[in-house]
Amino acid sequence: MYFLLWILAMPIFSDSTKDEGRNLALYGKATQSDLVKNPWAAEGHASNAIDGNRDTDFYHGSCTATEEEENPWWRLDLLDVYVVTSMTITNRKDCCSERLDGAEIHIGKSLHNNGNNNPLAARISSIPAGRSLTLKWKKGIPGRVNVALKSRATQSSLYGNGFAFNAVDGNKDGVYGHGSCTHTQQEINPWWRLDLLKKHKVFTVVITNTLDSIPERLNGAEIRIGSSLDNNGNNNPRCAVISSIAAGFSSTFDCEGIEERYVNVVIPGRKEYLTLCEVEVYASPLD
Ligand SMILES: [Ca+2]
Ligand SMILES: [Ca+2]
Incomplete structure (x- = not known):
């Protein structure tokens, strides 16, 4: 399969249309089933x-190619939640444009079978050599979802107005006084927990640190994911250790598709305050 690809999409949570028509493929990550001949x-x-x-x-070195094989595929990870509204695919001109005939476009949030089991969005009958085909979806097709927004948050204790749900309110504002960050009391092993309400395949967890409420307090915190509530879920397997996150910034942690229900953030072994300004969990429900 030899082709080029563009994706135009609009973020789900956009409050304006300024991003409409942006080619998000340029900011994504691409991979494929195999690489032809000389790497x-x-x-x-x-x-x-x-x-x-x-x-x-x-x-000229600007097209992709797999080896000749069963079910060759190419995949784009948009790295965030988007509704895909259109996609443009450009075919090779110098030979064999018919190789793309019958290719299918699948868009979704699952990596099962390398993403090829996601819902069918379109099938390409053929694209003439060197030409581009633009596909449009009026309602858009959603990709990976931040399930944290529909989950239940709690924490070890409350300080001031730093409620547990402030980390899942869809707002990454890191200024503590703006009321969108959590805050526990100063205590040994402070923790925050998200209940996804049922088992999910968790791909990534994105944590946004406070801008002005002592960001260093988060250093050494652990992300633990599991299905047990022993020790409030803090004994569940560890997905990552947060060495540090710069003030007001977000870091992404890869949890490799672990299938569980609870996501904890805990600062082990010292008396500390725990503050989180946003926690996003990109996951697929397991039915
Ligand atoms: Ca290209
Ligand atoms: Ca928030």
């Missing part, structure tokens, strides 16, 4: 389809 050559790499260059001559 040290410029030709064929998955990222060539999102390099912003529509050059259709394969040997």
